[in-house]
Amino acid sequence: MIQTRKIENIILSVITLCAAAIWVxxxxxxxxxxxxxESRVVSDSAGLIPDExxxxxxxxxxxxxxxxxxxxNSIGTSLIITVVTVVTSMMCAYAIxxxxxxxxxxxxxxxxxxxxxPAQALVVSQFILMNDMGLINTWGAIILPQLIVPVVIIxxxxxxxxxxxxxxxxxxxxxxxEYTLLFKVYLPLxxxxxxxxxxxxxxxxxxxxxxxxxxxxxxxxxxxxxxxxQVQDTFGVxxxxxxxxxxxxxxxxxxxxxxxxxxxxxxxxISSGVKG
Amino acid sequence: xxxxxxxxVEKSFGAAKxxxxxSLDIPKGAFSVFVGPSGCGKSTLxxxxxxxxxxTGGKIEIEGQDVTDQxxxxxxxxxxxxxxxxxxxxxxxxxxxxxxRLARAKQSVIKxxxxxxxxxxxMVDQLDKxxxxxxxxxxxxxxxxxxxxxxxxxFLFDEPLSxxxxxxxxxxxxxxxxxxxxIGATMIYVTHDQVEAMTLADKIFVLKDGxxxxxxxxxxxxxxxxNQFVAGFIGSPAMNFIPARVTGRSDGLIMAQPDGAGAITxxxxxxxEGLSDGTxxxxxxxxxxxxxxxxxxxxxIEMSEELGGVSYLHARLAGDRPLxxxxxxxxxxxxxxxxHLTADPADILVFDPDGRRLR
Ligand SMILES: Nc1ncnc2c1ncn2[C@@H]1O[C@H](COP(=O)(O)OP(=O)(O)OP(=O)(O)O)[C@@H](O)[C@H]1O
Ligand SMILES: [Mg+2]
Numbered sequence: 001m002i003q004t005r006k007i008e009n010i011i012l013s014v015i016t017l018c019a020a021a022i023w024v025x026x027x028x029x030x031x032x033x034x035x036x037x038e039s040r041v042v043s044d045s046a047g048l049i050p051d052e053x054x055x056x057x058x059x060x061x062x063x064x065x066x067x068x069x070x071x072x073n074s075i076g077t078s079l080i081i082t083v084v085t086v087v088t089s090m091m092c093a094y095a096i097x098x099x100x101x102x103x104x105x106x107x108x109x110x111x112x113x114x115x116x117x118p119a120q121a122l123v124v125s126q127f128i129l130m131n132d133m134g135l136i137n138t139w140g141a142i143i144l145p146q147l148i149v150p151v152v153i154i155x156x157x158x159x160x161x162x163x164x165x166x167x168x169x170x171x172x173x174x175x176x177x178e179y180t181l182l183f184k185v186y187l188p189l190x191x192x193x194x195x196x197x198x199x200x201x202x203x204x205x206x207x208x209x210x211x212x213x214x215x216x217x218x219x220x221x222x223x224x225x226x227x228x229x230q231v232q233d234t235f236g237v238x239x240x241x242x243x244x245x246x247x248x249x250x251x252x253x254x255x256x257x258x259x260x261x262x263x264x265x266x267x268x269x270i271s272s273g274v275k276g
Numbered sequence: 277x278x279x280x281x282x283x284x285v286e287k288s289f290g291a292a293k294x295x296x297x298x299s300l301d302i303p304k305g306a307f308s309v310f311v312g313p314s315g316c317g318k319s320t321l322x323x324x325x326x327x328x329x330x331x332t333g334g335k336i337e338i339e340g341q342d343v344t345d346q347x348x349x350x351x352x353x354x355x356x357x358x359x360x361x362x363x364x365x366x367x368x369x370x371x372x373x374x375x376x377r378l379a380r381a382k383q384s385v386i387k388x389x390x391x392x393x394x395x396x397x398x399m400v401d402q403l404d405k406x407x408x409x410x411x412x413x414x415x416x417x418x419x420x421x422x423x424x425x426x427x428x429x430x431f432l433f434d435e436p437l438s439x440x441x442x443x444x445x446x447x448x449x450x451x452x453x454x455x456x457x458x459i460g461a462t463m464i465y466v467t468h469d470q471v472e473a474m475t476l477a478d479k480i481f482v483l484k485d486g487x488x489x490x491x492x493x494x495x496x497x498x499x500x501x502x503n504q505f506v507a508g509f510i511g512s513p514a515m516n517f518i519p520a521r522v523t524g525r526s527d528g529l530i531m532a533q534p535d536g537a538g539a540i541t542x543x544x545x546x547x548x549e550g551l552s553d554g555t556x557x558x559x560x561x562x563x564x565x566x567x568x569x570x571x572x573x574x575x576x577i578e579m580s581e582e583l584g585g586v587s588y589l590h591a592r593l594a595g596d597r598p599l600x601x602x603x604x605x606x607x608x609x610x611x612x613x614x615x616h617l618t619a620d621p622a623d624i625l626v627f628d629p630d631g632r633r634l635r
Binding site for chain 2: 164166167169170171172173174175176180185188189
């Protein structure tokens with residue numbers, strides 16, 4: 001009995017390790033590539049083992065591309081998207097969950113419905129809208145359409161629904177209103193989920209490619225994922241440089257992930273409906 | 277002076293009417309208890325006084341002020357909930373200080389009031405803890421402290437002890453009584469436990485199906501119930517009810533033959549107004565009022581509960597009707613025996629077929 005358990009465990013571990021290796025290999029390869037001289041990247045002598053520690057392509061990326069601008073754009077837009085999305089979604093969810101007003105159910109249905117519409121279906125009309133508003137090639141165009149994240153509202157609503165109604169009544173008796181309720185009770189009770197939702201919203205915004213790619217056509221408004229497409233010159237793709245930009249671009253998210261690992265897992269589980 | 281007055285108060289949830297035309301006067305400074313079976317509308321009535329439920333009709337006054345349409349916080353009431361409803365993210369101190377902070381009280385005032393409340397509740401050394409670090413009894417004390425700090429005109433309690441274990445419940449009951457003595461505020465307390473009601477109350481309101489059945493001092497309700505429901509609800513073990521046929525009347529007494537008891541006749545003190553011979557009534561006799569006699573109701577004892585000083589005999593009358601008899605100082609084995617019982621006319625209450633008391 002115990003024997004079979006052990007064997008099962010070993011087999012499982014091996015499978016997980018293989019999966020992890022498959023997943024990690026591109027990352028590893030990017031790292032190895034980015035540390036080679038451009039001339040060696042595609043030559044026969046470039047093997048699987050790292051054999052060079054050459055920072056040229058990193059220096060190159062920083063000096064000869066607009067990486068720092070893209071960083072700034074990515075950080076700026078992602079932060080604004082995160083803060084605005086989380087705050088407005090929280091308030092919307094609070095209203096739907098706790099306040100009684102005509103049209104409440106309808107509002108929630110609209111939120112649920114918009115959850116089911118794929119973003120791609122809206123691209124054309126949103127692009128035209130942004131164009132009409134004169135926002136193409138500004139942060140505005142990158143940010144505005146990304147502010148609508150129905151799943152954040154839905155998750156918040158579920159958590160607010162679960163707060164016992166006596167707490168609400170205790171606050172009303174203590175002389176508090178809706179603002180006290182939301183900011184002094186409902187929000188503090190849900191810091192965990194707030195942190196989790198903020199992180200996934202941030203990661204989503206940071207990694208967004210398709211939409212920023214459409215509306216940021218000048219290098220000065222590009223975010224990092226879009227900017228990576230620009231790292232080539234007239235002689236074609238420069239692999240080492242592209243890889244170094246990609247790694248530099250992914251770093252903040254990786255760091256954020258490592259710092260808040262537990263919260264992120266939690267958030268992904270909640271928002272995909274495994275829990276809550 | 278009256279603390280809280282309800283006049284013709286009604287409440288419907290959609291089509292369902294749960295409070296029917298309730299009018300009652302709750303004395304200022306007294307400990308009043310709403311008691312009744314589950315679902316009778318006790319909580320709803322309390323929440324209407326608190327302002328947490330809107331009134332569908334009627335008027336509510338607190339210390340002379342019409343509060344029917346007033347916000348909960350403006351009514352001068354504080355409520356203690358069954359599940360405590362403490363703010364889980366705040367310390368005990370901050371829980372108690374919450375309302376004061378909202379009212380922008382000075383830090384020194386907050387400190388002084390919270391400490392005074394903690395003193396009364398013997399919670400001074402727990403002020404830094406979070407609610408999750410407290411026991412059930414301590415949590416309920418914090419909830420009470422949160423109410424005390426607000427110095428309300430009326431304290432409202434909705435079954436505050438029902439989440440506690442039996443021993444703690446008795447202890448907290450005593451503490452509530454002490455608290456009431458110490459601060460002397462108007463308190464309204466909801467429970468479905470009639471023992472709690474009897475021990476705590478200055479005045480009890482018995483509710484059923486959204487109607488007030490009777491109001492009065494605990495012993496008054498016990499001795500002189502207005503109807504069969506109150507008679508059966510107040511008192512433990514409950515009053516025995518025996519259907520009987522009226523066979524005659526004579527100055528202040530009526531004669532009645534219990535169902536299936538043959539020729540046995542019981543006399544009950546009642547003018548018997550409006551009763552004609554042959555009418556079926558219900559006789560109510562408390563377990564402690566039944567005593568053995570040469571002739572009387574014959575009851576077969578099925579089981580006896582010996583509690584030491586007192587025993588309860590669970591018996592069956594003819595027609596399989598259950599009967600409980602209280603005996604003191606007797607320890608002989610009675611199970612399986614048949615005994616004869618009677619009671620003084622003054623101890624037998626008469627109820628008409630609708631359950632109304634015939635005095
Ligand atoms: N929000 C509501 N919507 C609809 N019906 C309700 C609502 N609240 C209470 N009721 C109904 O009103 C009636 C009285 O409820 P209430 O909670 O006042 O009973 P209670 O006497 O406190 O009972 P318990 O001892 O079980 O707490 C019940 O029939 C209940 O179903
Ligand atoms: Mg109740």
